[in-house]
Amino acid sequence: xxxxxxIAWYWCASCGGCEESxxxxxxxxxxxxxxxxxxxxxxxxxxxxxxxxxxxxxxxxVTFINGGIRLKEHEEMVKLLRRKSKIVVAYGAxxxxxxxxxxxxxxTLDEILERKYLEVPTIDNPKEFLPAKKTVVSIPExxxxxxxxxxxxxxxxxxxxxxxxxxxxxxxxxxxPDVFWNALxxxxxxxxxxxxxxxxxxxxSLCDECPLNETKPEKLLVKEFRRVDRTxxxxxxxxxxxxxxxxxxxTRGGCKALCIKSNMPCTGCFGILExxxxxxxxxxxxxxxxLDYSPMQEEEIRKAYDKIPDWVGVIYRYTLPASKLxxxxxxxxxxxxxxxxxx
Amino acid sequence: MADFEPKIIVFACNWCTYAxxxxxxxxxxxxxxxxxxxxVMCSGRVDPQFVLEAFxxxxxxxxxxxxxxxxxxxxxxxxxxxxxxxxxxxxxxxSFGIEKERFRLExxxxxxxxxxxxxxxxxVSDLRRIGALKPKLEVx
Numbered sequence: 097x098x099x100x101x102x103i104a105w106y107w108c109a110s111c112g113g114c115e116e117s118x119x120x121x122x123x124x125x126x127x128x129x130x131x132x133x134x135x136x137x138x139x140x141x142x143x144x145x146x147x148x149x150x151x152x153x154x155x156x157x158v159t160f161i162n163g164g165i166r167l168k169e170h171e172e173m174v175k176l177l178r179r180k181s182k183i184v185v186a187y188g189a190x191x192x193x194x195x196x197x198x199x200x201x202x203x204t205l206d207e208i209l210e211r212k213y214l215e216v217p218t219i220d221n222p223k224e225f226l227p228a229k230k231t232v233v234s235i236p237e238x239x240x241x242x243x244x245x246x247x248x249x250x251x252x253x254x255x256x257x258x259x260x261x262x263x264x265x266x267x268x269x270x271x272x273p274d275v276f277w278n279a280l281x282x283x284x285x286x287x288x289x290x291x292x293x294x295x296x297x298x299x300x301s302l303c304d305e306c307p308l309n310e311t312k313p314e315k316l317l318v319k320e321f322r323r324v325d326r327t328x329x330x331x332x333x334x335x336x337x338x339x340x341x342x343x344x345x346x347t348r349g350g351c352k353a354l355c356i357k358s359n360m361p362c363t364g365c366f367g368i369l370e371x372x373x374x375x376x377x378x379x380x381x382x383x384x385x386x387l388d389y390s391p392m393q394e395e396e397i398r399k400a401y402d403k404i405p406d407w408v409g410v411i412y413r414y415t416l417p418a419s420k421l422x423x424x425x426x427x428x429x430x431x432x433x434x435x436x437x438x439x
Numbered sequence: 440m441a442d443f444e445p446k447i448i449v450f451a452c453n454w455c456t457y458a459x460x461x462x463x464x465x466x467x468x469x470x471x472x473x474x475x476x477x478x479v480m481c482s483g484r485v486d487p488q489f490v491l492e493a494f495x496x497x498x499x500x501x502x503x504x505x506x507x508x509x510x511x512x513x514x515x516x517x518x519x520x521x522x523x524x525x526x527x528x529x530x531x532x533x534s535f536g537i538e539k540e541r542f543r544l545e546x547x548x549x550x551x552x553x554x555x556x557x558x559x560x561x562x563v564s565d566l567r568r569i570g571a572l573k574p575k576l577e578v579x
Contacts, residue, residue, distance in 0.1 A: 202534060202535070251576055372488075373488055373492065374487075374488040374491050374492065376487075376491075377486060377487040377490075377491045377528075378486070378487075378488060380528050381486050381487055381488070383523075383524075383527060384487075384520055384521075384524030384525075385523070385524075389523070390509055390519050391508040391509070391518065391519055391522035392509060397522075397523060397526055398526070401526065401527055407530050407531055407534070408534040411531070420488070420491040420494070421491060421494060421495055421535050421537075421574060422495075423576065424534075424535050424536040425494075425535060425536045425537055425572060425573060426536055427576055
């Protein structure tokens, strides 16, 4: 019997939801384990970096990497995996375009550390310790000293393709089991699509497969924007026509409109369509088109936009580090990270 | 910053602002040479992506200029869409730390050569004051 193709799975700045989508394959997992050999998967299996280093170059058939690149460790690991793999796939929204952790690119690392370790109401940190490159913990009672070395954070989060060459993308937050399964069949088959292709999803926008598309009026115009945390959308009526910001028109389809079927507007996790260079820019374009006021009604337009408190979070929810601007301009390099702290 | 010369990208509507810029030239009005004018058929043709790309590629300022509302637009409501889009884009630019002086949406009719000159003068002096936009970090 021929050797099974080797598969690796790695996570960077992610939540673990992408691994969850692997488990969600359910019975199909059995078929997966029969056809491939998993050589590296820190979330589930005890293989270390050394084990990957020992593999010959280009010996892994496909490596799936989820999460954005936020730490030096991530950068090191993905470069290593790139060397060892024939195909590298950016798996999920974070890896492909930055995702939710990418929204932190609007803040400096110092602001993030202060917020996380000093300001949030749930933190209990009376001595105001911040993480350092090296932490020394002494326990005088037993006369012992322990050292912990942490990897360094990078000033901003980057999508995978800004760090290493990426062959294919699988979209979603997380990718649905069907999308992953379809993509896997393509990857293990003989007909590989051109490099850079998005696997497992549609090339048309979500509206194309949306069951509510038929209820969309001929001319889509709204007088106000509404939020799902304030109003419950009417079922079976195009959410945009009701004033809910649904990212369907600018988002890739392929998820089978799962959120829409649960009466929630699309937030855009299947990401950027072919031919679009900046997801948020395209979203502004369509949002501006559907608001039904003339430039003489400045006040009404201002009020309509004021209804949504965080526009960046709406239009760049999954794609901020892959946008044209990538991060807040003039971000400074971190100053708060010390070489060493003693506890 | 004494030698700083801002680069300004202008998206000018074919029917009004571009004609105004022409008129400024034929009337021999002078204005600073910091502007790079791109003619588009309508301010409604200017995708917010163009503006974001201009900033990302090193523009210090961007002007989108079109016909006066309510009724000057050659395509009836292109400028309506432009206004609503760029009102939203202004909010986004603010979140990205791009000062409001760096982006202007202006209505300049084919007869208003002097308004064109005034807008460019104002913008150049504003940008000289706030300096260059630095959209890139070392890790980019």
